Amino acid sequence: FIxxxxxxDVVIIDMPGEKxxxxxxxxxxxxxxxxxxxxxxxxxxxPLEEPWVTHQGGMDYPPxxxxxxxxxxxxxxxxxxxxxxxxxxxxxxxxGGWVRFTVWPLDxxxxxx
Numbered sequence: 001f002i003x004x005x006x007x008x009d010v011v012i013i014d015m016p017g018e019k020x021x022x023x024x025x026x027x028x029x030x031x032x033x034x035x036x037x038x039x040x041x042x043x044x045x046x047p048l049e050e051p052w053v054t055h056q057g058g059m060d061y062p063p064x065x066x067x068x069x070x071x072x073x074x075x076x077x078x079x080x081x082x083x084x085x086x087x088x089x090x091x092x093x094x095x096g097g098w099v100r101f102t103v104w105p106l107d108x109x110x111x112x113x
Contacts, residue, residue, distance in 0.1 A: 003073045004092055005029070007043075008052070011095045013073060017089075025052065032094075034072045034083060036061040043073070048051050052076050056103035061085045071095065 005011050005026040013022040028034035033044050039056035042050040042063075058078035066072050070089035075081025084090065 003105045019076040026071045028066045028072035033065050
């Protein structure tokens with residue numbers, strides 16, 4: 001890798017035993033404590049500003065420390081996302097790449113924010 005995932009990066013996760021990779025956003029990094037309460041993400045007890053979130057809500061997640069060499073990922077559509085709230089933090093070695101552009105739908109072509 002050029003670098004480890006950074007907060008806000010949209011990453012491709014290679015899940016063992018799954019046919020398809022997942023595309024999620026990195027929100028918490030190694031050593032940080034992450035929690036989700038009433039749709040708000042907290043990092044080390046501080047609310048995380050997330051301009052990229054399309055739908056807040058979904059499942060809460062208790063305060064949990066992200067292990068070394070792991071990243072905590074969430075989908076931008078929280079109510080419909082299967083993400084680290086279900087399977088925990090992901091080893092950085094399972095990050096298969098980064099998403100930089102949207103190409104579909106056509107009216108949303110452009111750089112990922």
